[in-house]
Amino acid sequence: MVKSTGTGSALRGLLRGSALVALLGLTSCALLPGDRHQADRPAVVVDTAGSFRPGLSVSIPDSLAADFTQLQPTLGGQVGLAIMPVGGGRMTMFGDWTSGIAWSTIKVPLAIAALRHDSNTSIFEDAEAAITVSDNDAAEELWQSLGDGLEAAQAVQDVLDEGGDATTSAAGPRTKLDYTAFGQTEWTLANQVRFASRLPCLTQTFKVTELMSEITPDQSWGLGTLAGSAFKGGWGPDDDTGIYTVRQFGVVPTQSGMVAVALAAQADSGTYDDATAILSRIAVLLGRHLTELRGGTCAH
Numbered sequence: 001m002v003k004s005t006g007t008g009s010a011l012r013g014l015l016r017g018s019a020l021v022a023l024l025g026l027t028s029c030a031l032l033p034g035d036r037h038q039a040d041r042p043a044v045v046v047d048t049a050g051s052f053r054p055g056l057s058v059s060i061p062d063s064l065a066a067d068f069t070q071l072q073p074t075l076g077g078q079v080g081l082a083i084m085p086v087g088g089g090r091m092t093m094f095g096d097w098t099s100g101i102a103w104s105t106i107k108v109p110l111a112i113a114a115l116r117h118d119s120n121t122s123i124f125e126d127a128e129a130a131i132t133v134s135d136n137d138a139a140e141e142l143w144q145s146l147g148d149g150l151e152a153a154q155a156v157q158d159v160l161d162e163g164g165d166a167t168t169s170a171a172g173p174r175t176k177l178d179y180t181a182f183g184q185t186e187w188t189l190a191n192q193v194r195f196a197s198r199l200p201c202l203t204q205t206f207k208v209t210e211l212m213s214e215i216t217p218d219q220s221w222g223l224g225t226l227a228g229s230a231f232k233g234g235w236g237p238d239d240d241t242g243i244y245t246v247r248q249f250g251v252v253p254t255q256s257g258m259v260a261v262a263l264a265a266q267a268d269s270g271t272y273d274d275a276t277a278i279l280s281r282i283a284v285l286l287g288r289h290l291t292e293l294r295g296g297t298c299a300h
Helices: 008-017 063-074 103-117 121-132 136-145 149-162 189-201 206-212 272-288
Strands: 044-047 077-085 091-095 099-101 186-188 230-237 244-254 257-267
Touching (some): 063 091, 077 189, 103 136, 103 206, 103 244, 189 244, 230 272
Antiparallel strands (some): 044 091, 099 186, 230 244
């Protein structure tokens, strides 16, 4: 499932003006958390080489980093936030959550792959339902439209690779689609924000990006509180504990261009509602500091 809000008109103007192009995501929601008591993890990580390396920690003198450091202990859960300019640049990561199941966020590359394969009306309607209301049956139809399991998996994997994952194999983990249960694919926060930073620049993705700006109002937590954003969320419970993880990624307009954002939360209470509330608090913090962030555009 997913929650998000529209503000489509503001985004469409930015995307068309910058010749940007798209975004996508799938299934239920949650992920498997890591050890939430790893005190040695830095609160802020900056990656200047384009791939996340645990333990790389630097001091960032801007107020966003300072305010996040103050906010994090009050959130009541494990959280992660990654930011990167659209078109590429420095990646900055905050928090202690770094990787987990993609859940419905995988519907973004899935929808892109399906629309590239066949753009007829029924496929677009399935893509619209899969993105805007996170309809799982529609996502399954998109998957089936791509051929048998291996063919479908390869088509979605190609989109992931095109979005940057294929270039990270030497320096970090590459997102490899789960061929048997695509919603269960593990997607690191670093790889997801890198994908988001390149997604608007990929070919034949504008329709999906537009759909990401038209998310149903009842899925308006997190990035959905920021004007002009385009995003997709996902969530689900851990099989063993029942604890929900909620994650979301997309692009947000700034004064200097678009910035890619990926975020995730797992509340100490284990509930979906508390996790989405955490993401909304992080989004509010991010919104207060958008003027500090360096956005970007697609180079052509």
